Amino acid sequence: MLDDLIFWALALLAVAGGVMVFRFDSMARATYALLTSLLCVGGEVLLLGLDYLGVVIVLMMTIEMAIMAVFMVMYMMNPAGLMPMTMVHNKRGAAVICTGVFAALAAGILLAPWPARRGRSSADPTMDLGLSLMGPQMLTMMTLGFSLFATIVATVVLATRRGRYDRFGDDLKARAADDPVRGGVGR
Amino acid sequence: MSLELFLLLGAALFSIGLFGALTQQSIVMLMMGLELMLGGIIVGAAAVWHYIAPAAADAQVLVVLAVTVMAVEMAMGFAVVTALFRSREVDLTDMAAELKE
Numbered sequence: 001m002l003d004d005l006i007f008w009a010l011a012l013l014a015v016a017g018g019v020m021v022f023r024f025d026s027m028a029r030a031t032y033a034l035l036t037s038l039l040c041v042g043g044e045v046l047l048l049g050l051d052y053l054g055v056v057i058v059l060m061m062t063i064e065m066a067i068m069a070v071f072m073v074m075y076m077m078n079p080a081g082l083m084p085m086t087m088v089h090n091k092r093g094a095a096v097i098c099t100g101v102f103a104a105l106a107a108g109i110l111l112a113p114w115p116a117r118r119g120r121s122s123a124d125p126t127m128d129l130g131l132s133l134m135g136p137q138m139l140t141m142m143t144l145g146f147s148l149f150a151t152i153v154a155t156v157v158l159a160t161r162r163g164r165y166d167r168f169g170d171d172l173k174a175r176a177a178d179d180p181v182r183g184g185v186g187r
Numbered sequence: 188m189s190l191e192l193f194l195l196l197g198a199a200l201f202s203i204g205l206f207g208a209l210t211q212q213s214i215v216m217l218m219m220g221l222e223l224m225l226g227g228i229i230v231g232a233a234a235v236w237h238y239i240a241p242a243a244a245d246a247q248v249l250v251v252l253a254v255t256v257m258a259v260e261m262a263m264g265f266a267v268v269t270a271l272f273r274s275r276e277v278d279l280t281d282m283a284a285e286l287k288e
Contacts, residue, residue: 003188004188007188007192007193011192011196014196014200014226015196015199015200015203018199018200018203018204018223018226019203021203021207021216021219021220021223022203022206022207022210022211022216022220027215027216030216030219031219034219034222034223037200037223037226038222038223038226041200041226041229041230044193044196044230044233045229045230045233045250047188048193048233048234048236048237049237049241050233050236050237050247050250053233053247053250053251053254056254057229057254060254060257060258064222064257064258064261067261067265068215068218068219068261071215071265071268072215075214075215075268075272088210088211088212089210089212089281090209090210091210093209094205094206094209094210095206097205097206097209098202098203098205098206098209099202101201101202101205102198102199102201102202105194105198105201105202106195106198109191109194109195109198110191114190114191114238114239115239117238117239117240117241118239118240118242119240119241119242119243120241120242121237121241121242122242125236125241125244125247128244128247129244129247129248129251131244132243132244132245132247132248133244133248133251137244137245137248140248140252144251144252144255147255147259148255148258148259151258151259151262151263152262154263154266155262155263155265155266156266158263158266158267158269158270159265159266159269159270161273
């Protein structure tokens with residue numbers, strides 16, 4: 001009974017937060033609405049008995065939204081929402097597509113013959129996850145690790161102001177880097 | 188609480204996120220839509236673990252995958268916005284498309 005109550009509270013809050021993300025004028029408020037929604041997602045995962053993953057989601061989303069708020073202030077033309085303005089395109093077409101997607105998903109969810117629950121969860125699902133990631137799912141784990149590393153490199157390459165072609169010329173043949181301030185000792 | 192309810196919640200979050208990703212012009216807002224879509228996928232995977240196959244950890248691995256995709260999407264998105272803004276002072280998708288032509 002209590003679980004039902006928690007589920008409905010979190011579900012309604014998650015959906016309401018998700019809707020409000022695209023209705024608020026203020027970007028900061030939109031970020032917090034998204035944070036609310038994703039924290040409720042983490043809460044639902046906790047409710048399902050995945051303690052570790054739920055806590056990971058909650059922590060990650062909190063930090064992520066804090067970073068997102070900083071980027072909002074940096075790049076958005078209207079971060080505080082003081083001038084009401086809409087920056088949307090093709091609202092009607094998107095609404096039709098999304099209603100269709102939701103209807104198709106809901107029909108599949110309600111009509112599919114879901115299999116009965118097989119097996120019982122072990123006392124420690126986190127242990128299961130760890131053994132799985134370090135055993136049969138090792139390839140998944142390694143792929144994730146490599147993609148995260150590639151992301152680190154790619155983000156730095158994209159975000160840096162002066163790359164090596166700016167510093168060493170187009171053919172990379174310059175002997176000394178062309179920097180505005182020379183580095184090294186005894187400059 | 189049942190599998191269907193959790194999956195419906197996931198589908199609702201996914202659809203709202205899709206709407207945002209399709210309509211928003213600002214790249215940062217578009218990324219918020221993508222995050223919501225991934226949130227729906229996380230709810231669905233966790234529900235499948237709990238209600239269908241709690242003995243296997245595969246659905247949990249799917250949650251880990253979705254969380255990683257979220258992190259990668261966020262980092263790459265902000266890096267691309269930074270690069271676009273630095274070279275063209277642009278933060279809207281339509282403006283970026285116009286300047287290409």
